[in-house]
Amino acid sequence: MNTPDKVRVKIVTLRGNGFYSEKVDPQNPPYILLAMVSNLNLGYRYRVEVEVLGDYGCVSPGVGSGDICGAKATYAFMAHEFSDSDIAAFMLMPGNYSVSIVECDLEGNCFEPLPSIGRIEVLDHTVVNFTLTDLSLPEKIPLRAHTMMSNVTITLSSQQATVKIPFGVSLGNVSEALKNVEVTLDIDESYGITYNVIRGNTTIKRLTPGEYYPSEFILEITDTGDPGGYLAYRIAITSAEGEYTGETYSSNDMERSSISASIIFCGLNATQTGQGSLVCELP
Structure with a gap:
């Protein structure tokens, strides 16, 4: 050139x-x-x-x-x-x-x-x-809880099973970065089964504006008697800290701090002849 x-x-x-x-x-x-x-x-x-x-x-x-x-x-x-x-x-x-x-x-x-x-x-x-004219923070920070397994049915092949509940937390664009975002799994109702939380409460160390954080909770499910059962749960963001302001946010400060869902468990009801039928415990 x-x-x-x-x-x-x-x-x-x-x-x-x-x-x-x-x-x-x-x-x-x-x-x-x-x-x-x-x-x-x-x-x-x-x-x-x-x-x-x-x-x-x-x-x-x-x-x-x-x-x-x-x-x-x-x-x-x-x-x-x-x-x-x-x-x-x-x-x-x-x-x-x-x-x-x-x-x-x-x-x-x-x-x-x-x-x-x-x-x-x-x-x-x-x-x-x-x-430029300053844009103030929105009334609620755009922090949202998501579940990818809302109101599903699971067939148990044995009396005991491990169930994974995938979830996500997203932060909108008009927000400061957040740290120490606390996420919990709350069981609101259950019958026909017992559960043991293998992986429960989660702390997200840092979320930047526009970021989506995927993770999962893990439960061990045991069928207590007759086949079938039901579990209602809630994924909740309980608190977060503002990286820029230093402010501690509670669930009331968030756009969607929790989301509820349920799982219906089905099991095989065997008979003396070896035949069986699929039984689901409906809420």
Whole structure:
């Protein structure tokens, strides 16, 4: 690839004085524009756009990126903490530019939270500032319990069996990261069987916004007499700690702290002739 030609820019004032720039080329514009963006909203994506106004100007994203400058450049980033801040850097030739910021949620809905800076004249290194309106935390943190085995029927091939109950915990995007998320398995009702919890309460060390954590509880089930039985259970998130705020959240602070489900157990009722029928204990 051919190396771009280097040029010097001559500026002549109304008094007739002439000034010459250092040698520049389209890969190394002489001036840096810093767009400082503060008070970002967690879980949102942003992009800063710089566009040439008029006939003169050339802009490239980043500093020392080696990209050839053009009529428009974009810098994209994502907020990882509440009230986060970031700096978008561009390299520019002398000229007039507009600077704007776009905010997008994870569903792709975008808008301009602030009016663009309509016209700035760049004849030196330049700094612009965007301070966004703070989005407060939702009334309930978007923490939700899920079960992948809701209201199912299980056939017992023997008097005793091991049953796995898969579950998940999800954290929505507009939230701080959480730590020490406590999840419990509560048995609300049972008959026709006895149970022993092999793997019960779980602590999730850390959940980040947008993350889904899968796991499972394990029970040992024993049929107590006549074939069949019934078990009603509830998966509950009892507490969590905010990584950013340090606040302790209870189940009342969560969007869906618990979810209930049930299991119907069926067993073979054998007869003296060796024939048998499948018996299910219905609630």
